[in-house]
Amino acid sequence: MKLGSHLSKLAIAALALSLQSAPAAADVKAGVDAWSRGDYEAAVKEWREPALKGDPDAQFNMGQAYKTGRGVKTDLNIALDWYKKAAAQGHLKAMDSYGHLLHYQGRVPEALPILQASADRGDPRAQYLLATELFNGTHIAKDWVRAYALMSLASSAGMAPASQSLSQMDKYVPLEQRQAATVLAGDLEQRASRNASAQAAGFPINTSPPAKPTKQVAVPPSSIPSANPPGFPANIPAVGVPAAKPKATTPVAVKPAAAPAPKPATPAAASPWRIQLGAFGEDANARKLWASLKGKVAGIDSLQPTYKNSGQLTRLQAGPFASRAAADEMCGKLKAAGQACLVVPG
The missing domain is CATH 1.25.40.10 (Tetratricopeptide repeat domain)
Incomplete structure (x- = not known):
């Protein structure tokens, strides 16, 4: 940047x-x-x-x-x-x-x-x-x-x-x-x-997490030619700052809280590693990328693709891998072929 x-x-x-x-x-x-x-x-x-x-x-x-x-x-x-x-x-x-x-x-x-x-x-x-x-x-x-x-x-x-x-x-x-x-x-x-x-x-102060956003950023309509997109509007209202007195009660947490209990260890077999190849607003784009990768790198055809939806976002992931090292190795091959790749927990 x-x-x-x-x-x-x-x-x-x-x-x-x-x-x-x-x-x-x-x-x-x-x-x-x-x-x-x-x-x-x-x-x-x-x-x-x-x-x-x-x-x-x-x-x-x-x-x-x-x-x-x-x-x-x-x-x-x-x-x-x-x-x-x-x-x-x-x-x-x-x-x-x-x-x-x-x-x-x-x-x-x-x-x-x-x-x-x-x-x-x-x-x-x-x-x-x-x-x-x-x-x-x-x-x-x-x-x-x-x-x-x-x-x-x-x-x-x-x-x-x-x-x-x-x-x-x-x-x-x-x-x-x-x-x-x-x-x-x-x-x-x-x-x-x-x-x-x-x-x-x-500075160990325990405060509440940020409030959920109340407004969204506007983006240009899809009908505008993509060759010269105008970007988002210049004046964008900030999220989390209500214009009027909110109805919901959101307590302000500043008192020290007890340390959270440690999370139990997760067996390795229950959480295999995967690789993430992209995030897309349209599911079809994720599937198109996977189809283009098949046969491109040795071992890619043996992987199972998954399309994880989060809101309106689809993440293309593939796996599973028994270890982080195996996932890293596949990511290395993909990057060498010009494909972005990120190792993530399964």
Whole structure:
């Protein structure tokens, strides 16, 4: 992805935010308890003082309250200020929300380095918005491979709007770029996991996952000639920022939670390895690719293709393989033949 030097400097500055943690005050937990009961005014009252004193959890929760209009009158500018204060102390979810809200307010150049940092940790909303900007090329250099990879990750995280946008992108992004994006998506996913673990280790705050998106990115109609696709609209409403006071109650989780119980080991035989060869908005395209690969590489004909549907996205996978090494070997052969390939658990 090619960014201007000023964006690169901003991204570095965003990633350099301090990770020093401030101890959580007892009033913050009392506020969480009040919020869980639906007593939002009491929650805000509990959080205000520790927030003013610099507690990042309280600051983040004040931002949530002002964004949703619970316990206080909705004011996105005040919410943005609280998110910024918490993010400056390394509160990761506050940083995510800060980037989302900047984008929502149309301050895209300011939002981009924050969205990049959040996307690098695997935040689906940031991946979704960044992918949109990379596809448009309005505020950042166009990069359809990275845009498709990020949109694929957001779709895999369960964001229906991302799946819908991805199916539309299939009509404009060439097959070779989509295949390259499949490989890149695997690399980005692994990098995000490492980044999230490293940064969470430095600032272990337990916060709730991002809210599900309420709006979707619009994409050009399929009737437009693909030779010169216009991309997504320049002004795209951010997801997860309701225009009015939401009806549903979404508690703000900041109190430390007990460590999750370790997952039981899965027998190797129950989870064979597979290879993924692409992700497509149309099932027919996945089947067409498989038909073109048969007989192309030694051993490919012995594999069983599967077409996994996720929303409106179809992932072409093949296998199974008894070991990761065997899957890696087949991927190596396919890559040598010019076919993108990614090893995934079965």
